[in-house]
Amino acid sequence: MTKSMLERDPLKMGIIGTVAIIVVLVLAFNFDRIPFVDRGETMHAEFSDASGLAAGDAVQVAGVKVGEVGSIKLSGAKVSVEFKADTGKQQLGRDTTAAIKVETALGRRYIELTPRGTGDLGGTIPLARTTAGYDITRSLEEVTQKVASTDKTNLSTALDQISSVAEELPPDLQSSIRGLSRLSETIGSRDDAVRQLLANSGSVTKVLADRNQQLVSLFGDGQTLFAALNTRAATIHNILIQARQVADALTGIAVDNDQTLKSALDQLNGVLDILNNNYDNINRAISGLQSFTTQVGEAVGSGPFFGVLLQNILPANISGQQSNSPGGPR
Missing domain, CATH: 1.20.5 (Single alpha-helices involved in coiled-coils or other helix-helix interfaces)
Known part of the structure; x- marks a missing residue:
């Protein structure tokens, strides 16, 4: 038999209602983390190089995260990256481009989408509209190879030939040509040093690659x-x-006890004044104490006894001449 709302236990109804509200709030604040909820459209992009991209890395449009990378697979000579992106009202045109960029100094990467054109993207961004990430190790290797393969003798000869026609050129251009000539001479005279520098650069590049x-x-x-x-x-x-x-x-505390502290400080200052005024007396007393200590040590160290002479301990005329005192009656 169905009970009316008034007949049901209000405590149970309150608990059920509270739990339901908490569940709704948790789902609302973590909606984008629920695994079975579709968080955007699945897309693909083809890159010539993964460039350190990993599953879970962000997908951004104009600096705003709109999705994340799902999987990365090798497809022949290129890399196919699957990702989801929820761009909302932002339309990704048919000419949209994708680039792998560095997000942090530790090398974390992300995909940057740049909307272009009209119409629908079509789900896949081809290799022609993608850019792989920048790899400094590979770039250094390419620069080293290019510079090392340059014929410096022919380069120096070409620059010398250019400088030979400088006299027929305007003054401003003559100055530029003379600079090129000096550059040619410098390169020619430093050929061995340049070769050594390039060799060292190659070694540094190899070390960086090995220590990646x-x-x-x-x-x-x-x-x-x-x-x-x-x-x-x-x-x-x-x-x-x-x-x-x-x-x-x-x-x-200092404010509350100002008068007490002032009186104590005044007394302390008085004691310090007395000590300062008797500084010489204290020094003399300490100096005398040193010799006294030495003499007492010598007296005590002579045996299990020591003698002490106390002068004027009693007045000489306290009771007249005593019978046993020196010079007294016999």
Whole structure:
């Protein structure tokens, strides 16, 4: 038999209602993290190189995250990247481009989408409209190879031939040509040094490539260090706040006990004045104490006894001449 709302237990109804509200709020704040909820349109992009991109990396449009990378697969001579993007009202045209860029100093990458053109994107961005990430190691290797393969003798000859016609040129252009001529002479005279520099650059590039994982680990440790420093900074901040509170409390105590402290300080100043005025006497007493201590040590060290002479301990005329005193009656 169905009960009316008034006949049901209000405590149970309140608990059920509270739980339902909490569940709704949790789902609302974590809607984009629910695995079975579609968070955008699935798209694909073809790149010539993955450039360190990994699953879970962000997908951005104009600096705003709109999705994340799902999977990365090798497709022949290119890389196929699957990602989801929810651009809302922003339309991705048929000429939209994609580029792999660096997001952090530790090498984390992301895909930057640039909407272009009209119509529908079609779900796949071809290789012609994508750009792989910048790899400094590979770029250094290419520069080293290009410069090393340059015929410096022919380059120097060509620059010399250009400088030979400088006399027929306007003054401004003559100055530029003379600069090129001096550059040619410098390159020619430093040929061996340039070759050595390029060889060393190649060695540095190889070391960087061999130590890639160690560098990534080093940057990761640096991030841990910065996090620890931030934690210590908060601790130091709390210590400074507490020190300020202690200083304020001491200031209040000093204000409340101003007269008492003033009297005590005055007495202390008086004692210090007495000590300063008798500085020489104190020094003489200490000097005499040194010789006294030495003599007492010698007396005690002579055996299990010592003798002491106390002069004028009693007045000589206290009871007249005694029978046993020196010079007395026999």
